[in-house]
Amino acid sequence: MGIQIYNTLTRQKEAFQPIEEGKVRMYVCGPTVYNYIHIGNARPAIVFDTVRKYFQYQNYDVHYVLNFTDVDDKLIKAANELGSEVPEIAERFIEAYKEDVGAFGVEEAVDHPRVTENMSEIIEFINTLVEKGHAYESGGDVYFRTRSFDSYGKLSQQSIDELRTGARIEVGEKKEDPLDFTLWKTTKDGEIAWESPWGEGRPGWHIECSAMAKKYLGETIDIHAGGQDLTFPHHENEIAQSEALNEKQFANYWMHNGYIKIENEKMSKSLGNFVLVHDIIKHHDPQVIRFFMLSVHYRHPINFSEALLEGAKNSLDRIKNAYENLEHRKQSATNQTEDDEQWIQKVEAYKNTFIEEMNDDFNTANAISVLFDLTKDANVYLQSTHTSENVIAAFQHTLSELAEVLGIHVAGENELLDEEVDALIQERIDARKNRNFQRADEIRDDLKDRGIILEDTPQGTRWKRG
RNA sequence: GGCGGCAUAGCCAAGUGGUAAGGCAGAGGACUGCAACUCCUUUACCACCGGUUCGAAUCCGGUUGCCGCCUCCA
Structure with a gap:
């Protein structure tokens, strides 16, 4: 079709x-x-x-x-x-x-x-x-x-x-x-x-x-x-x-x-609830706004509010986290495992579903739900002890490819940290080894204030921008 | 008045004949030094009343409520 x-x-x-x-x-x-x-x-x-x-x-x-x-x-x-x-x-x-x-x-x-x-x-x-x-x-x-x-x-x-x-x-x-x-x-x-x-x-x-x-x-x-x-x-x-x-x-x-309403009211000059893009993108990630807009079918009315935007941010983060989770497990992945083919086929099936949904009058709401299915499966896959490069690549590639169709970027920028931050992270790793959790938490809090979130995983400590 | 649209869980939102996708939030559990991420578990008399049908959220009629266009407007 x-x-x-x-x-x-x-x-x-x-x-x-x-x-x-x-x-x-x-x-x-x-x-x-x-x-x-x-x-x-x-x-x-x-x-x-x-x-x-x-x-x-x-x-x-x-x-x-x-x-x-x-x-x-x-x-x-x-x-x-x-x-x-x-x-x-x-x-x-x-x-x-x-x-x-x-x-x-x-x-x-x-x-x-x-x-x-x-x-x-x-x-x-x-x-x-x-x-x-x-x-x-x-x-x-x-x-x-x-x-x-x-x-x-x-x-x-x-x-x-x-x-x-x-x-x-x-x-x-x-x-x-x-x-x-x-x-x-x-x-x-x-x-x-x-x-x-x-x-x-x-x-x-x-x-x-x-x-x-x-x-x-x-x-x-x-x-x-x-x-x-x-x-x-x-x-x-x-x-x-x-x-x-x-x-x-x-x-x-x-x-x-369809139309957009603001906090359940019609946007109008008399109500003073005009939201200019120029202003709102100072406080909200434009990607979140895009994602939010596409989470509703284009012909349906959509309500716009801070709370809804917050929810959209959390939703989008879930997808981006999955991509990062995959990225993080790349190094410890092996060449191949037994069930590779099974997973790759599953990923391929999601892609086909995504296409079917988009074919149906650009049903982006359903297309996004396919992104969540992919996200869920990727996370489940990462629960397994051994992961394969091929499967991780399939998940990442598909997730990114489909999200891009919607204009959503799931891959984080691989920027470098400055030396000081890098040194702090290293210090914290040592502190945790020595069970000096007080110092470890101090560093974590400090970095959080600088917009860097640390996460400890079985594969080691990783960071992301908050 | 004319034309059109909408009413689905605390919230957002798909689904347009075969006993309700997905997400957010919440609760409980697992993982963790504690977190975060993640996983598992968990919540729907589909506005109301009739009708058609073996079977309806989904079709038809009616009721209620909300909204858009008919004037510049995305």
Whole structure:
């Protein structure tokens, strides 16, 4: 069985069938770069990076595109408030985005298109829509004529009539129909603007993704992904624009990740519970946050709290400990023991299970449980008196390989200790031999304060960073 | 009002027809000089009420509660 994806468009899991054999064209809606990203922005970044990593693990060539919205109302506002210019703000927070997301082990996109660098494509896109009768100019603005697109509402499962009933009709509206949405908006004096056939202005929000997806990935792409909240209206509108223009299916698979709550409350500015990635990674290992995010299925809501993060840290430590336990037993391992083959087969079976779970709509929660199965078995194996290099290698290699698919590093860095610490450890070993436990405990406590944890095992004393 | 989602042990979380994975926390035991790591043992009337079925956490109907989208939003 190959990869199954839950497709928002059809509301069911479907076998993934790429447009081109061995390739995945994937477009993920990126951030509007007017501030540091919050933890809610981190979820799609981590989740879809994992989707990408898994495809790559399955030998797909993934053309991953993530856009930056580098001009819009929020950016203009931020620029005004900070006494800066839109391009400076954008540049600053694009760098911040890359840094934050990089801390989580998110791989850089193949293409990171920006709105301001694709203005001619956007204008061309809008222009053709106007020519085709799907859009119209009105007082310097250009709107998409929603009723000209028959299947409008297919992604969010809403009927156009229901939407029309609920839509707001604003005073002074220049639209023909309340459901029509902006493709191009005329600018106020002094605002950042571009020349267009409809006068100076800037693009509406939805059009950029349609134009850039087309430019970088083609008229039909494999996967279009983003947060659940983008389903309507953003993605619905993208479909309308792109399919009205190209007269082809826009994206074959639509993936949407669930929301994040903070301490059981919606994250919102009014509640003051916005958690910025920039801040939280000062106090929490980004790997723990990544692990935590992946311990829940990507389509389900996830709650974020200090206590939950603490639990995730302990969980991840268990896996990393197992890896270190294996590492530690390498030296005393023998060439081969009788039951090598049995264990190696068992490890191989876990790997297959991991793949099955990931194939099932990227069920990372279950994939992680396979990591725990591996962890448990590795520890059990290490209980035996004689261990074999081959089995230890199999455990380590598989554990590391599978964890890496999720973007989790299980191997500790093999850094060296400074001489003083090294000498203390040696002194403690001698002290224990002489049953001078008072001195031994003193050294252990001292090193613990320095962030070095000592553990005495039957194979000798070892240390790790705490 | 329209559309959609969720309700599983103290906590987190899989499971979508065959008598409930995994993790955290807790308790007891083993190992240890003491710890740590690790191992063993240990905890579920699957929100409620009906229905379908030989059999349902899982399907259908209803009830209650919570949440998201419909307006900028990951």
